[in-house]
């Protein structure tokens with residue numbers, strides 16, 4: 275594999291960097307309108323939905339070009355597009371499984387953020403075991419009637435549309451009775467109740483559906499094939515964008531390097547402590563592994579292969595690594611990482627940030643926890659890797675467990 279960027283890629287990177295330098299908003303985006311305006315600007319510059327076919331408003335860009343934009347946005351500290359789920363999940367799902375009519379109706383408005391999307395999958399008793407979902411969509415003439423509850427729906431309070439998984443056949447085996455349906459969030463009977471978190475923010479909601487009528491034309495793919503469609507969605511959610519995640523980690527690492535050169539403990543700069551140098555060295559090596567594995571995914575995508583269950587390797591790797599790295603960062607920063615009063619700008623991750631706001635060390639630490647839960651927890655990624663990538667048996671057979679236990683006790687390796 276040749277890891278050098280081509281001349282064409284380098285020229286594209288310079289063009290993106292220049293555009294971002296001129297256009298990244300100088301002040302924090304506060305209102306939804308401001309966030310939509312920035313999203314639209316990114317789209318008009320050709321930097322959103324770049325890999326989508328040009329007939330749907332994309333530019334048929336190569337995965338490498340998309341990765342370059344992702345990296346440069348992190349470097350320029352550009353705000354993320356407001357219709358993140360629309361771009362990363364709903365658009366690709368529609369392009370793979372939607373009808374021409376559905377795509378014409380929705381894709382352009384996703385790109386322009388005229389319509390914001392959310393993902394209506396998880397339920398109070400169906401998270402990791404998503405196929406146990408109970409929210410029902412019963413057919414009544416040319417409509418579905420939806421009843422049930424969803425939870426942890428990111429951005430639901432701002433969303434115009436939702437990509438829903440609902441049970442359409444209660445008698446079929448659980449994976450085979452699910453359908454994927456587009457739901458207009460302004461339909462009568464949809465109630466969004468924001469969930470307030472410990473941090474004070476309200477990023478996700480519970481969503482209740484009471485006799486919500488949805489046109490049958492909003493079904494994606496065939497009836498009762500929603501599970502297969504959800505696999506496409508989840509592989510995009512897990513496998514996409516790992517290189518920009520690496521870049522984000524690298525940016526905070528570089529910031530931390532500045533800080534350890536300034537902050538003193540026992541009269542010496544932190545960077546002079548062998549222990550701290552050792553911890554930073556280990557983080558650096560781990561980040562490099564993530565960089566190379568991200569490049570490996572990228573070269574697969576460049577060859578036209580779609581992300582499959584192997585996306586779980588990437589998801590498990592970056593989310594667990596982020597958690598470990600943020601812990602090291604807070605250990606090294608000590609009280610500066612989590613103090614309640616303002617942190618001096620020369621130590622802050624981003625200047626003028628409150629200690630527990632996005633952009634602070636403490637927020638990055640807390641948020642890294644979420645990465646090992648959303649889009650399937652780390653334990654679930656390990657199950658997928660064991661069963662679907664390595665092909666290991668799903669059930670541990672009782673006779674094998676007994677045989678192993680006997681062997682262990684006879685060889686003296688039993689319980690202490």
Ligand SMILES: Cc1cc2nc3c(=O)[nH]c(=O)nc-3n(C[C@H](O)[C@H](O)[C@H](O)COP(=O)(O)OP(=O)(O)OC[C@H]3O[C@@H](n4cnc5c(N)ncnc54)[C@H](O)[C@@H]3O)c2cc1C
Pocket residue numbers: 392393394395396397398400401402403425426427428429478644645647648649650651652653654657
């Ligand atoms: C920041 C964030 C944003 C989210 N946004 C959305 C969204 O927009 N839309 C949406 O639909 N959902 C969203 N979710 C929900 C997310 O998909 C679920 O939280 C996740 O799938 C886990 O489900 P759960 O919370 O019900 O936990 P549970 O499934 O109850 O799991 C609890 C614990 O048990 C472990 N566990 C469960 N089953 C197994 C098993 N078979 N083997 C080993 N361990 C197991 C889990 O790993 C976990 O540690 C979001 C979650 C977060 C954190």
